[in-house]
Amino acid sequence: MKIICIGRNYARHAKELNNPLPEKPVVFMKPSTALLVNGKPFFLPDFSEEIHHELEVVIKICRNGRHIEPQYAHKYFREISLGIDFTARDLQAECKKKGHPWEIAKAFDDSAPLGRFFPVEDFALPSLPFVLYKNEQPVQQGNTADMLFSFSEIISYVSRYFRLLQGDLIYTGTPEGVGPVQRGDVLKGVFYTREGLAREAFKFKVL
Ligand code: ZN
Helix, strand or coil: CCEEEEECCCCHHHHCCCCCCCCEEEEEEEEEHHHCCCCCCCCCCCCCEEEECCCCEEEEEEEECCCCCCCHHHEEEEEEEEEECCCHHHHHHHHHCCCCCCCCHHHCCCEEECCEEEEEHHCCCCCCCCEEECCEEEEEEHHHEEEEECCCHHHHHHCCCECCCCCCCEEEECCCCCCEECCCEEEEEEEEEEEECCEEEEEECCC
């Protein structure tokens, strides 16, 4: 299983980090050891002073494929969830400055908390509102309608380089509002069905 992540997929988030808008999806990966599931707590690592939350919609690949055309991409996922792309922003800034790869800032253990999956039919895609609550206060709000690259475009693009296998996960980028987490914070990810009902995908504690 592999975890594919898309960076800078929301214009206002790219702006808040002073990054240019990408012409093609920005792609990186996390190993399976980055996954954190079942509401288990996230332990702050000792190598960073600045761990940021990035709330993202996650799609689960349901069949194998490569060189997938955008018009067929919707057949490759049936369930979606929310997850967090935890980022050691201080390490990432150093990596970016030196032009180094940023795995140590993005792909460390437990850096990919993942929620429960829901059938894609539950949602009014392409418009899907989602919210991250930190200690019951909304800190990140997004809508997949604002993505620069749609789910289909992402699947088509990444499958030109990486054969997609059943069970692979794609973190589809974060909207604006990224920020630091501290010991004791409780993070909760909620998205809204086509009827406007709130669905809690995950809730866990930062320790
Ligand atoms: Zn991200």
